[in-house]
Amino acid sequence: MLTAIVGINWGDEGKGRMVDLLSEEYDVVCRYQGGNNAGHTVINNKGKFILNLLPSGILSETTVNVMGVGMVVDLQHLSEEVARLREGGIRISPDNLKISDKATICMPYHKLLDELEEDRLADKKFGSTRRGIAPVYADKYYKKTVRMGDLLYPEVLQEKLEGIVEWKNLTVANGYGHTPVSASEMLDWLLKYGNEFRDYICDVSDFLYEADDQGKKILFEAQLGALRDIDYGIFPYTSSSSSIAAYAPIGAGVPGLQLTQTVGIIKAYSSCVGEGPFTCELFGEDGDRLREAGGEYGAATGRPRRVGGFDVLASKYGVSVQGATSLALTKLDVLSYLEKIPVCTGYEYNGEKLDRFPMGVKLRDAKPVYEYFDGWHCDISGCRKYEDLPEAARNYVEFIEDAVGCPVQYVSVGAERDAYIKLF
Numbered sequence: 001m002l003t004a005i006v007g008i009n010w011g012d013e014g015k016g017r018m019v020d021l022l023s024e025e026y027d028v029v030c031r032y033q034g035g036n037n038a039g040h041t042v043i044n045n046k047g048k049f050i051l052n053l054l055p056s057g058i059l060s061e062t063t064v065n066v067m068g069v070g071m072v073v074d075l076q077h078l079s080e081e082v083a084r085l086r087e088g089g090i091r092i093s094p095d096n097l098k099i100s101d102k103a104t105i106c107m108p109y110h111k112l113l114d115e116l117e118e119d120r121l122a123d124k125k126f127g128s129t130r131r132g133i134a135p136v137y138a139d140k141y142y143k144k145t146v147r148m149g150d151l152l153y154p155e156v157l158q159e160k161l162e163g164i165v166e167w168k169n170l171t172v173a174n175g176y177g178h179t180p181v182s183a184s185e186m187l188d189w190l191l192k193y194g195n196e197f198r199d200y201i202c203d204v205s206d207f208l209y210e211a212d213d214q215g216k217k218i219l220f221e222a223q224l225g226a227l228r229d230i231d232y233g234i235f236p237y238t239s240s241s242s243s244i245a246a247y248a249p250i251g252a253g254v255p256g257l258q259l260t261q262t263v264g265i266i267k268a269y270s271s272c273v274g275e276g277p278f279t280c281e282l283f284g285e286d287g288d289r290l291r292e293a294g295g296e297y298g299a300a301t302g303r304p305r306r307v308g309g310f311d312v313l314a315s316k317y318g319v320s321v322q323g324a325t326s327l328a329l330t331k332l333d334v335l336s337y338l339e340k341i342p343v344c345t346g347y348e349y350n351g352e353k354l355d356r357f358p359m360g361v362k363l364r365d366a367k368p369v370y371e372y373f374d375g376w377h378c379d380i381s382g383c384r385k386y387e388d389l390p391e392a393a394r395n396y397v398e399f400i401e402d403a404v405g406c407p408v409q410y411v412s413v414g415a416e417r418d419a420y421i422k423l424f
Helices: 015-025 075-087 108-124 133-142 148-152 154-172 183-200 204-213 245-252 284-294 312-322 332-337 360-365 391-404
Strands: 002-007 028-031 040-044 047-051 064-067 097-100 218-225 261-267 270-272 306-308 326-330 340-349 352-354 367-374 408-412 420-422
Touching (some): 002 312, 015 040, 015 218, 015 261, 015 326, 015 408, 075 183, 097 183, 108 133, 108 154, 148 154, 148 183, 154 183, 204 218, 218 245, 284 306, 284 332, 312 340, 312 391, 326 391, 332 391, 332 408, 340 391
Parallel strands (some): 002 218, 028 064, 028 218, 064 097, 326 408
Antiparallel strands (some): 040 047, 270 306, 340 352, 340 367, 408 420
8 A cells, every 4th residue: 555645735734743643554654855844743652753854654663764766855954853863762773764865965055045045035035944945956957966875985976076066156156146165065064964874875766666566555755735836836935846645656766656545634724834825814813823722833943834714725726736535634623712713715816706726916916705614612632533523523524525525534633643533
């Protein structure tokens, strides 16, 4: 069985928690795209963990974890993340972590370029995390990057790096007027943080194909959500990689395999980190109360998230783009404080009611159409069966199913690992 766990909206839907929950049923968990520009927060019996690069299955003692071909890896961040997890009692070794030799390394000059460009854009900035993600993916398609496999051949690494840095300084020094990047300093950085992972680097395609041949169950983990996908998201306020489920086998390293199912993670309300259109956004006291109730602060950056009511058009679009076969509805318990629950049921553009998620100028200028649903106004965190939920909560879940056209398989009613309801 090959399952993808993906985000339906803007990211931050709770994918890490669901991967951690489901990982015990799988033999392999694989991250297939992105870098350390987003985070998954997981709370289980071992403690609370924030993961930026490592697959969320790393917290399970029974899974092998893979960092796939489509990832971009900041070696320093990876080293620090591994150290933090080991301090928390998590075992990490070449036996349970495999890193693709084809994954791209995110260099310090990529972060520098990210910062320089965001500063240049000023109030027109894209809302980057300033972690070098757009520059490193751009260089990947320029075919001017260092890959993880290059660390295994230090005798040719220096020559390759010198050519790349010479080219990069045309932008760093001649374009932005910054101090040139030093090739020797970059080499020192690579060796300092890269040598730690030499034994983890391998052809993950061989490993994954063999696992599939042996009938092992593989779980593919995405970063961010459908609306941050480079092609199908709210361009240009997207990430620089493909976060959709269809890319999972490609980004993992097994393009010849096909998914068995796709579980879309969807929040009971909406949240968004960064710039760009967010039509359903709530402001003032309503927004502040929802943000605090949900603890909506970025796991990677700590930035306050923008929040809003559940967005029907955005979610229906996300379900379609992801090809979701079922949904996990997270943070339903957060809405328990509300007497009336706000839901963005549509958009209005120049007096026209939109019934499909728009892009471009229409999305930029669209206004939300809100309706309000009865709340349940009681604690549901102890519910473990669907029939235990108040009628108003069940009505809300069933409304979401009908509105987006996909069945809800899991309902999260708390941050703890066992605080969920499985419907089928």
